[in-house]
Amino acid sequence: MDVSIVGGSGYAGGELARLLFQHPKATVKHVTSRKNAGKPISLLHPNFDGVSRIKFSLPDMDAVARDVDVVFLATPHHTSHAFVPDLLDTGVKVIDLSADFRLKSVERYEYFYGEHDHPEYLEKAVYGMPELHAEAIKNAMLIAVPGCHASSAIYSLYPVLSNDLIEPFPIIVDSKTGSTGAGIVPTPASHHPARANVIRPYKLTGHRHTAEIEQALLPSLAKNQQHAFKVSFSAHAIDAVRGILSTVHVFLKEELDSERPLYKAFRRFSKNQPFIRFIKKNAGLFKLPDPKTIIGSNFCDIGFEKDPLSSRLVIVSALDNLVKGAAGNAVQCFNIACGFAETTGLDAMPIFPL
Ligand SMILES: NC(=O)c1ccc[n+]([C@@H]2O[C@H](COP(=O)([O-])OP(=O)(O)OC[C@H]3O[C@@H](n4cnc5c(N)ncnc54)[C@H](OP(=O)(O)O)[C@@H]3O)[C@@H](O)[C@H]2O)c1
Structure with missing residues (x-):
């Protein structure tokens, strides 16, 4: 092509x-x-x-x-x-x-x-999220590639919402991004003395990606839950060039005797998706998703931890904003729309250590 x-x-x-x-x-x-x-x-x-x-x-x-x-x-x-x-x-x-x-x-x-x-x-236009809309992407003439924060939030929430495991409200997404997310044109906020070493809240409410997160996830909820569904999204700028980490706080519908339904939901979602990895380990430094382990690749890593003191479930997801959050996802859509294997040209492994 x-x-x-x-x-x-x-x-x-x-x-x-x-x-x-x-x-x-x-x-x-x-x-x-x-x-x-x-x-x-x-x-x-x-x-x-x-x-x-x-x-x-x-x-x-x-x-x-x-x-x-x-x-x-x-x-x-x-x-x-x-x-x-x-x-x-x-x-x-x-x-x-x-x-x-x-x-x-x-x-x-x-x-x-x-x-x-x-x-x-x-x-x-077809919303270009291959994990949710592969069939529609196949025949689309106009594909709208999802936003980087939105992708990270959607991949975190889809397994638990589509399995009816969490309350539709409150859902709190706290997302952190590196500086390339803001594009190449310099601004006062991106000037090195202002941008270096920051952990800066830059859009605590009213972030634009809220709309596409809600639009993409709404159909995955049971009909009687949809009216209550609302996502609260906040974004921070951190001292990195690439990478997004979203920390998502949600509340389980019922206290679970075991974490098996959660494992099942995340494993089932990632199992047939070449670029979604479920990361939850018992040992090692990288027990949960971390942008440091995906940079340069088209992977989005998702994982969770259940709060033992309450019904809170904390989900984390990590992706490279320029790859799975933008260009990599666009190429994945290109592959599907042109009839190529979904992973064609996207098999580069993450760079580690970075
Ligand atoms: N950066 C990310 O992490 C990321 C992630 C997901 C989605 N996106 C989206 O991807 C798009 C590009 O983002 P970016 O970060 O790469 O932005 P960027 O670094 O600012 O690059 C924008 C590009 O568009 C060109 N351009 C600007 N205005 C134009 C116009 N009126 N007509 C034709 N070309 C024009 C610019 O070159 P010239 O001015 O020389 O023409 C430049 O090549 C944005 O819509 C952004 O929201 C970005």
């Missing part, structure tokens, strides 16, 4: 290029950047020195779609509104990493992100 990457000078676009350059069934034809058009990709992404001589081009949608099968959009929110209709008209598949087409409800979209220029495409 021939592919283009729009927004290739950014962090998610660079990670897409890394994965697609190594993908045995993909050829990257165009990588765009307005600011760097004409310059070699390795000038911005030095990991491609000696790997690719491709040069950035301008994001002209006619040109990027002309000779390819799939276009990846790795551009900021609101940018895909203008690109998607023109691209779909040419017959290419579009895999969008932004939030522009993730939500079904235009009201929810506009509450969190502002006006939507093409709400008529919201229903047509």
Whole structure:
């Protein structure tokens, strides 16, 4: 398959290029950047020195779609509104990493992100979470890749909600992220003296990913539980370049005599999913998921601990925001949509120690 990457000078676009350059069934034809058009990709992404001589081009949608099968959009929110209709008209598949087409409800979209220029495409887009929507992804023309915090929260909660093990409220997700989550454009908050050594609460309430977490998980609840379902999400910036760790506090419906139903739910979810690992060990330093053990890979690790003093269950999940939280998941969707094995080009092991 021939592919283009729009927004290739950014962090998610660079990670897409890394994965697609190594993908045995993909050829990257165009990588765009307005600011760097004409310059070699390795000038911005030095990991491609000696790997690719491709040069950035301008994001002209006619040109990027002309000779390819799939276009990846790795551009900021609101940018895909203008690109998607023109691209779909040419017959290419579009895999969008932004939030522009993730939500079904235009009201929810506009509450969190502002006006939507093409709400008529919201229903047509498929939420690109392979573990939940593989069938729909197979035939989709427009795939909206989930957000990084949202993915971590959804993978944590799906096993217990779909097995009716926890109360639908309260559900508290406390998520921590590295600096690449904020993109490549420097801001006062990302300036090194301000960003280094932080454990900073940056969005304690009203985080945009709350909407997609609730949308993705609602159908997994029993009908009589759905009205009460609510997710409370908070985000922190931590002193790391990559990685997300979400700590999720939920409450069991009934006191369990043993943890077997919990083990069963997490094992069943991870068993047939190549990139979801259930991590809960009795020994060693890494008994539970830890971003240090997944960086560079498409894994999301999930695990739990039951509070012996109450009905609280604490679930943790770790993923690399640029891989399973963005580009890796996008390539997994690409594989499914193009009929390749889901893991094609995604078999790189995590780097350890990091
Ligand atoms: N970073 C993450 O961890 C992460 C995780 C999940 C999802 N995402 C999503 O992925 C998308 C990209 O994120 P990122 O962190 O890679 O952002 P980024 O580092 O800021 O990169 C954005 C890219 O888009 C290009 N761009 C910006 N405005 C454009 C426009 N109007 N038209 C065409 N190209 C434009 C930029 O290059 P030029 O300005 O030179 O054109 C750059 O290549 C975002 O929607 C983000 O929410 C990111």
